[in-house]
Amino acid sequence: MAGGDRVMSRSMLEVEGNRIEITHPDKMLWPAPGIRKADYLQKLVELAPYLIRYCSGRRLTAIRFPNGVGGKSFYQKNAPEPTPEFVDIAEAGGVRYIDLNSVSTLLWLGNLGVLEFHPSFDKIEDGMPGEWVLDIDPSEETRPRLMEAGSLIGEALDGMGIAAVPKTSGATGIQIVTPLAKPYTFGQLRSLGAFLGHYLSDKYPRLFTVERSIRARRGRIYIDYVQHAAGKSLSAPYTPRGRAEATVSTPLTWDEVRGEADPQAFTLHAIGERLQRMGDLLAAAEPQNLDAVLEFTAKRAEA
The missing domain is CATH 3.90.920.10 (DNA primase, PRIM domain)
Structure with missing residues (x-):
């Protein structure tokens, strides 16, 4: 994903060997600073090493803003359906949590309007705090x-x-x-x-x-x-x-x-x-x- 043109010109991205559909790339997510979905996905690529560092191995709670910050938002713990095969799932208490451990998963979530990423304090591996x-x-x-x-x-x-x-x-x-x-x-x-x-x-x-x-x-x-x-x-x-x-x-x-x-x-x-x-x-x-x-x-x- 080398530049913004790639997001704008295609409906599909190929990342880590996975194909991710990008919908409505011109949708305005943050009107005041003028950040569209395409811009946001580029920012997520920049932030991916850091977000993955602090979210991987934890159960993710995502906060979705399907129509940007001016619209309604909701918390989502269960992985959205259909869930791509490249998304790793950690089940707990009947909930299918996402393990945010790849750029592919991050961009898939970003396309769904996930603007906030909240990992659990406890680690999937042993239930202990890190x-x-x-x-x-x-x-x-x-x-x-x-x-x-x-x-x-x-x-x-x-x-x-x-x-x-x-x-x-x-x-x-x-x-x-x-x-x-x-x-x-x-x-x-x-x-x-x-x-x-x-x-x-x-x-x-x-x-x-x-x-x-x-x-x-x-x-x-x-x-x-x-x-x-x-x-x-x-x-x-x-x-x-x-x-x-x-x-x-x-x-x-x-x-x-x-x-x-x-x-x-x-x-x-x-x-x-x-x-x-x-x-x-x-x-x-x-x-x-x-x-x-x-x-x-x-x-x-x-x-």
């Missing part, structure tokens, strides 16, 4: 407070000897991702998240909360450590989002967080140049051994 994730959810869309919160979480993690990577959700929040050097259970990571969440909400009660009820948050920023669980999913690094600006969930440096980076600046139009310039910040992060901090928090819980 990383620890804290989801930071603002009750109000106020960037300075959100980035202040992210910076304080980063400082707290650093004080615990944990090197993590922040990323924009592509929507209103940010997520703090810690790659793992060895297997840990979801229960262990949830206890660590609870410790950190309560510590920060006690230290900065006007900024943070661990209250799940939106009403009870009273404008404070929610540290969601409960969502990191088997069967749950989160926006993948480098997934586009179905928002007017065509934002992309993007790993950041801590300097960018401290500088109050604007999540709306990380878009489909901009992500290619950023990756060429900075590389994949998450892939470059050193996996963390959490044994010592888990032992410490367990002793604190017993005290």
